[in-house]
Amino acid sequence: MKKLFVLTLIAGLFTAGAVSAQEKKEDKSKRPSPPAVATGTIKSGAEITIDYSQPSVKGRTIGAEIAPYGKVWRTGANEATTFKVSKDVKVEGKALAAGLYSLHSVPGEKEWTIIFNKTANQWGSYEYKEADDVLRVAVKPAKAAAATEKMTFSIDKSGKVSLLWGNVIVPFNVK
Structure with a gap:
């Protein structure tokens, strides 16, 4: 009887721990920079998926207070x-093999460097290592037709991928 009681008590503790862990699981949609996904299939038939979180401009200056040049x-x-x-x-x-990459950049007033890094799962750029870069391309930013508060990616059928944020658009071509 004591064994049954102890086993029941242990099982209850494990179940309560599992439920508690699930309750603590973060709802990423509640973050100040919520998650977003951009997907598209380009002319070549390649499917592109960009999984990111959307920082807001909030009156800050891109290149200074956020995304420093x-x-x-x-x-x-x-x-x-x-x-x-x-x-x-x-x-x-420039060639990029099929796969999953982390996407980093080096913003600049007249040029942005778009970086594809082989270490896909990392927090921010804190563990970023240039030695793990698979591809770097330089692109020209432009003034956007309209301001975009939350950073957004778009992918069109022709293979133009665009980062829109604040008053800037940073396009690059994927063929």
Whole structure:
């Protein structure tokens, strides 16, 4: 009888612990920079998925207070943004194998460097290592037609991927 009582008590503790852990699981949609996903299939048939968190401008200056010019940035918020492509492609004319990458960038006033890094699962750019870069491409930012408060990615059928944020648009081509 004592054994049954002890076993029941232990089982109850494990169950309560599991329920408590589930209750503590974070609802990422409640974050100040909520999660978002951009997906698209380009002309070549390659599927692109960009999984990211959307920081807001909140009156700050891009290049100074947020996404500082000249420094590697996670190209989003929270976990590093990931870029997944289903087939081998060319980004700005340079080869990128099918796979999952973290997407970082080095913002600049006249040029942004878009970085595809082989370490997909990392928090922000804190553990980023340049030695793990698979591809870097330089692109020209432009003034956006309209301001975008929350950073957003778009992918069109032609393979144009655009980062829209504040008054800037940072496009790059995937073929």
